[in-house]
Amino acid sequence: MRNYFITGLLSLAAAYAQAGMGFTELPGLQADGPVTVFYPTLGEGQRIQKGPFSLQLDLQGPPVRGNGRLVVISHGSGGSPWTFTNLARTLVDDGFVVALPRHRGDNHKDPSSPGPDSWKLRPAEVSRAIDTVARDPRFALLLALDKVGMYGMSAGGHTALSLAGGRWSPAQFASHCGANIAEDFQTCVGLITRLTGGVFDGLKKTVALAVIRQKFSDATWLVHTDPRIRAVVAGVPLAADFDMDSLAAPPVPLGLVTARQDKWLLPRFHSDRVLQACKACELVADLPNGGHGALLSPPPPADVLSPLAQDLLLDPPGFDRSALPAVDRQITAFMRKHLLP
Incomplete structure (x- = not known):
C-alpha cells in the first residue's frame, strides 16, 4: 500500500511540474469589471495577443488541482492584468490560482477616476473577486x-495595506500633499503634469493643492476587513495617507517589496514609513536600482506610454530585469509560508 501511495504522489508531482497556465475571465459582481483568473492546467496553451503583449496561455483550459489556495493581485493605477503575468505564472507553477479584478475607474480601459476615489472602492472589489472565483464551479x-493571499503594486499596494489592517483618509492624503507637494509631487498629481524647474512650477503646486484640498477633505478613516485574506504583500505601495499606528501590528503577515529608484512614490514617504512603523513586517525583496515600474513584468512598451509615464515607469539605467524571477519566487514563497498548512 505504501509503495502505491508513493508512486501516486510521484505521478502527481510529475504531472504538476508539467502544468501550464490556464486563463479565463469571469464577470464581476455588482457591476464590477471582469476578473481575470490564471490557474494550473495540463495544457500548454498558445500565444495569445493581449494589447501589446504576446502571452503563452491556455485559454479556457480545464483547471487541475494545485495547492488549493487563491492569491488576488491588485493592479496599479491605469493598470491591466497582463503586466503581472510573470508573477502569476510563478504563483501558478507553485499551485496557486490567481485572480485579478479590474478596478473601476482606474484601469487601462477606463482611467477616469484614479486616486482616493478609486482607493475607496478597491478593497471591496478584491473581496468580491474572491466571491466571483468561489461561485465558479471550475474552481x-x-x-x-x-x-x-493578496498582492498589490503601487495603487494596488495601497489596496494591499488596506486589506492588511491599515486605515487611511482622503484628508490625510491632502495633508501629506500640503506638507510635501514639492518633494512628492507625482504622488499628489499622478500623470497630469510634472515639475520641471521652470517658472510655472509654483503655479502648478498652487493649483494642485487647491484642487486636492477642495476634493479630498473627508477626514473619515476608511477601513475594510476580509477575514479570508491571511497574507499580504505590498509592492512599491502608495502609503503616505495611512495612519501608521494602524500598520504597526498588522493582524495578518505583511511583506513589502521596495524599489530604491522609484520616482513616482518616493520610498521615504511610502514603503519606508511602513517598514519603520511595522517591526514585524518582512522586507520580501528590495531592488536597489529598480524604478517604480520594475515590478511590471512584462513591462509596458515605451510607445504606449506618455513621455511622463515613460520617465516614471521605464527602467532606470543600471537596472537588470534578470533579478525579477527571484523577486517573483520570494513573493510566492511568502504566500506559501503563510497560506499552506
Whole structure:
C-alpha cells in the first residue's frame, strides 16, 4: 500500500511540474469589471495577443488541482492584468490560482477616476473577486478560501495595506500633499503634469493643492476587513495617507517589496514609513536600482506610454530585469509560508 501511495504522489508531482497556465475571465459582481483568473492546467496553451503583449496561455483550459489556495493581485493605477503575468505564472507553477479584478475607474480601459476615489472602492472589489472565483464551479471544488493571499503594486499596494489592517483618509492624503507637494509631487498629481524647474512650477503646486484640498477633505478613516485574506504583500505601495499606528501590528503577515529608484512614490514617504512603523513586517525583496515600474513584468512598451509615464515607469539605467524571477519566487514563497498548512 505504501509503495502505491508513493508512486501516486510521484505521478502527481510529475504531472504538476508539467502544468501550464490556464486563463479565463469571469464577470464581476455588482457591476464590477471582469476578473481575470490564471490557474494550473495540463495544457500548454498558445500565444495569445493581449494589447501589446504576446502571452503563452491556455485559454479556457480545464483547471487541475494545485495547492488549493487563491492569491488576488491588485493592479496599479491605469493598470491591466497582463503586466503581472510573470508573477502569476510563478504563483501558478507553485499551485496557486490567481485572480485579478479590474478596478473601476482606474484601469487601462477606463482611467477616469484614479486616486482616493478609486482607493475607496478597491478593497471591496478584491473581496468580491474572491466571491466571483468561489461561485465558479471550475474552481469552487479546487480551492479552500479560508486562507487567501493578496498582492498589490503601487495603487494596488495601497489596496494591499488596506486589506492588511491599515486605515487611511482622503484628508490625510491632502495633508501629506500640503506638507510635501514639492518633494512628492507625482504622488499628489499622478500623470497630469510634472515639475520641471521652470517658472510655472509654483503655479502648478498652487493649483494642485487647491484642487486636492477642495476634493479630498473627508477626514473619515476608511477601513475594510476580509477575514479570508491571511497574507499580504505590498509592492512599491502608495502609503503616505495611512495612519501608521494602524500598520504597526498588522493582524495578518505583511511583506513589502521596495524599489530604491522609484520616482513616482518616493520610498521615504511610502514603503519606508511602513517598514519603520511595522517591526514585524518582512522586507520580501528590495531592488536597489529598480524604478517604480520594475515590478511590471512584462513591462509596458515605451510607445504606449506618455513621455511622463515613460520617465516614471521605464527602467532606470543600471537596472537588470534578470533579478525579477527571484523577486517573483520570494513573493510566492511568502504566500506559501503563510497560506499552506
